[in-house]
Amino acid sequence: xxxxxxxxxxxxxxxxxTLLTVLTTGSIxxxxxxxxxxxxxxxxxxxxxxxxxxxxxxxxxKLPDILLKLKETVLMSVASTTVAAxxxxxxxxxxxxxxxxxSLSGIITRGVASIFRNIPLVAWAMVLMLxxxxxxxTGYLALxxxxxxxxxxxxxxxxxxxxxxxxxxxxxxxxxYFQVVFQAVLPAGMPQLSSWLLFMVDTNxxxxxxxxxxxxxxxxxxxxxxxxxxxxxxxxxxxxLIVITVxxxxxISNYVRRVIM
Amino acid sequence: MIKFEExxxxxxxxxxxxxxxxxxxxxxxxxxxxNRQALAMRIFLLVISLLTIYALLTIDYxxxxxxxxxxxxxxxxxxxxxxxxxxxxSLRDAFYEVVIxxxxxxxxxxFGGVIAFFLxxxxxxxxxxxxxxxxxxGFVAFIRAVPTILWVLIFAVAAGLxxxxxxxxxxxxxxxxLTKAYAESFEELDRSVIEALSASGANWWQIVFQxxxxxxxxxxxxxTFLRYEINFANAVAMGAAAGAAGIGFDLFMAGGYYFDLRxxxxxxxxxxxxxxxxxxxxxxxxxxxxxxxx
Numbered sequence: 095x096x097x098x099x100x101x102x103x104x105x106x107x108x109x110x111x112t113l114l115t116v117l118t119t120g121s122i123x124x125x126x127x128x129x130x131x132x133x134x135x136x137x138x139x140x141x142x143x144x145x146x147x148x149x150x151x152x153x154x155x156k157l158p159d160i161l162l163k164l165k166e167t168v169l170m171s172v173a174s175t176t177v178a179a180x181x182x183x184x185x186x187x188x189x190x191x192x193x194x195x196x197s198l199s200g201i202i203t204r205g206v207a208s209i210f211r212n213i214p215l216v217a218w219a220m221v222l223m224l225x226x227x228x229x230x231x232t233g234y235l236a237l238x239x240x241x242x243x244x245x246x247x248x249x250x251x252x253x254x255x256x257x258x259x260x261x262x263x264x265x266x267x268x269x270x271y272f273q274v275v276f277q278a279v280l281p282a283g284m285p286q287l288s289s290w291l292l293f294m295v296d297t298n299x300x301x302x303x304x305x306x307x308x309x310x311x312x313x314x315x316x317x318x319x320x321x322x323x324x325x326x327x328x329x330x331x332x333x334x335l336i337v338i339t340v341x342x343x344x345x346i347s348n349y350v351r352r353v354i355m
Numbered sequence: 356m357i358k359f360e361e362x363x364x365x366x367x368x369x370x371x372x373x374x375x376x377x378x379x380x381x382x383x384x385x386x387x388x389x390n391r392q393a394l395a396m397r398i399f400l401l402v403i404s405l406l407t408i409y410a411l412l413t414i415d416y417x418x419x420x421x422x423x424x425x426x427x428x429x430x431x432x433x434x435x436x437x438x439x440x441x442x443x444x445s446l447r448d449a450f451y452e453v454v455i456x457x458x459x460x461x462x463x464x465x466f467g468g469v470i471a472f473f474l475x476x477x478x479x480x481x482x483x484x485x486x487x488x489x490x491x492x493g494f495v496a497f498i499r500a501v502p503t504i505l506w507v508l509i510f511a512v513a514a515g516l517x518x519x520x521x522x523x524x525x526x527x528x529x530x531x532x533l534t535k536a537y538a539e540s541f542e543e544l545d546r547s548v549i550e551a552l553s554a555s556g557a558n559w560w561q562i563v564f565q566x567x568x569x570x571x572x573x574x575x576x577x578x579t580f581l582r583y584e585i586n587f588a589n590a591v592a593m594g595a596a597a598g599a600a601g602i603g604f605d606l607f608m609a610g611g612y613y614f615d616l617r618x619x620x621x622x623x624x625x626x627x628x629x630x631x632x633x634x635x636x637x638x639x640x641x642x643x644x645x646x647x648x649x
Contacts (some may be wrong), residue, residue: 118465121458125518125600132523135514139523142513173410176403212630214588216595216603217623220610221435225427229419284396291403303502307596308611314504321508333505340500353395 149331156328160316164335167312168343170234171298178241179249179291185242186249192261193253193271193279204250210243215301219308233311237298248290256283285354292347299340431616439620443613444605449625456594456601457629460586462522467529467586468579474530475537476563481546491534498531503589507597521599525589529582536578540571577640584633591626602626 122129187193189203218236226232260278269277306314313336320328441449477483478491507524514520544567552562568575594603602622609618 114465117461121461125455125458125462125522127459127462127518127522131514132519135510135519136523139510139513143509147509169406169410169413172403173407176407177411208631208634209627212588212627212634213623214591214595214603214606214626214630216592216606217610217619217626220595220606220619221431221616222428223611224431224614224616225424226419227424230414231416231419231421231424234414285392288396288399300502304504304592304596307504308607317505317508326512333501333509336502336505337497337500341496344496344500350395350399354392354399 146326147330147333148327149334150327153325153327153331156320156331160313160328160332160335163313163316164339166230167233167302167306167314168299168339170230170312171237171302172295174234174237175241175245175291175294175298178238179245179287179294182242182245182249183287185246186253187275187279189246189250190253192258193275203246207243207246207250210239211247212243213239215240215305216308219305223309228310230311232309233302233305233314236305236309237302240301241294241298245290245294249287252283252286252290253279256286288354289351292350296340296343296347299336299343303336434616435620435623437620438617439624440617441621442615442618444609444618444621446621449602449605449622452600452602452605453625453629456590456603457587459518459521459525459590459593459599459601460583463525463529463586463590464579464583466522466526467533467582470526470530471533471537472575474534475541476567478534478538479541479567480538481542481544481549482559482563482567488538491538495531495534498527501527503528504593504596507593507599511597516598518600521590521593521597524597525586525593528589529586532585533578533582536582537571537575540574540578541567543574544570580640581637584630584637587630587633 121127185203185207188195188199189207191197191200194200194203215236218239219232222232222235226235256279260282261274264274264278302312303314303317306312306316307318308314310318313332317329317332320326320332444452474491474495478488478495480488483491503525506527507521510524511517511520514523548566548570549562552566557565590599590601591603591606593599594601594605595607596603598604602625606619606622606626609615609622
């Protein structure tokens with residue numbers, strides 16, 4: 095019996111590693127990934143970075159421009175997240191099993207959320223670019239649609255988790271639907287909902303860089319501009335400022351989370 | 356989540372507008388005090404609303420005719436979702452491109468997982484000294500702060516645009532995410548197990564391989580798959596923004612260069628199908644993990 099367990103464990107391990115090897119080899123072949131080049135490029139990239147990728151005096155003259163774009167990007171991320179959160183809240187109330195209207199609305203909302211979540215940000219950016227061209231609104235709307243699906247799903251889960259007992263108690267006292275929502279669901283779920291909101295602001299600031307690259311807005315555009323014109327000193331300044339922004343936002347959201355949770 | 360007992364020292368701070376009164380034999384009971392948590396909550400909501408209003412007011416609306424652009428976008432979306440079609444890319448090619456994207460995501464997850472495994476061991480509080488876990492956490496936080504696309508583009512300078520830069524660049528974020536997830540999975544192991552093993556003379560590696568890994572295996576595999584789902588989405592984005600191969604590049608070409616909305620529609624549908632299948636598996640796996648690192 096003892097031996098059996100060990101044999102089974104060994105066979106399981108063997109199967110797992112064989113599968114892993116096959117998948118890895120397949121992926122390397124199909125993506126034409128050059129393993130040697132991949133690993134050596136890490137060291138070359140660091141060597142190159144140490145030699146070229148730091149801000150110099152010339153880059154510092156670009157600082158006001160970059161800061162302006164950075165402010166624009168942060169504001170864009172916050173605004174798109176908040177507006178998406180408001181819409182997501184309504185969707186989540188309709189989709190949650192405790193506050194939803196019927197089981198059908200739950201299924202529909204979850205489906206819509208899943209579709210919005212899984213349409214790649216790139217697709218939103220491309221589509222919005224066609225009509226809104228290179229304006230701030232393009233980036234703003236792309237982030238909005240991207241956040242909407244994620245926040246709806248997160249909010250549904252939070253409401254389901256948090257509100258069973260208070261909702262039942264209020265319903266037993268004869269409270270109306272809106273009383274239940276405003277007196278039980280929202281107060282009980284608010285810390286967790288805000289935590290998701292903060293998480294999304296964080297994510298959106300980083301995603302705004304990607305959207306900016308694709309649509310020519312915000313800080314992503316600044317990076318793209320300096321990167322493509324080989325002004326790596328200025329590009330490195332952009333990276334450093336993004337890192338500082340993200341870390342500061344993360345620290346603020348960690349602090350807020352600690353206090354409100 | 357709801358606090359039933361308030362700490363006594365804040366009873367004095369009574370806020371009339373948010374309080375309530377209950378009439379009983381003893382007259383009015385004290386108001387419900389506005390505690391630190393509720394106050395912070397209100398300040399947070401106020402600040403974020405003000406920031407949003409300010410941002411919405413300062414957007415430059417003049418450069419674009421919003422109503423017309425919105426109508427155009429709706430029209431475009433209608434074409435994308437109702438009339439997907441192929442022109443340059445055959446259905447078979449499109450599927451092959453998705454497989455390439457999945458391959459990129461797989462390599463990224465694998466490399467990220469292997470590196471994160473060791474960093475996770477060093478980042479787990481029950482396995483490594485406090486100074487080491489702090490260093491690992493700081494390192495991971497820094498990696499996370501640089502957006503994935505910037506990592507990829509920085510590596511593209513040394514390796515050239517393509518799959519090598521994309522995989523290495525994306526690996527960075529996977530390492531930071533998985534290190535945190537793995538470390539938390541390792542920390543779930545009861546301290547007494549480690550103490551029992553080290554008391555019986557087991558060395559560090561024996562503890563890791565005989566106790567830590569077997570007990571954390573399920574959540575490690577689940578986290579790794581969850582990351583794979585994220586990496587798939589990332590690989591699509593990197594294909595578009597950093598010229599890595601795969602379906603993302605086709606999406607970028609169709610949308611940004613050929614303005615072929617029908618093909619954008621087809622590609623979007625294919626990506627959606629794969630992403631939703633991955634999501635379904637991931638949702639099933641989530642039940643097997645207790646905590647949710649961000």
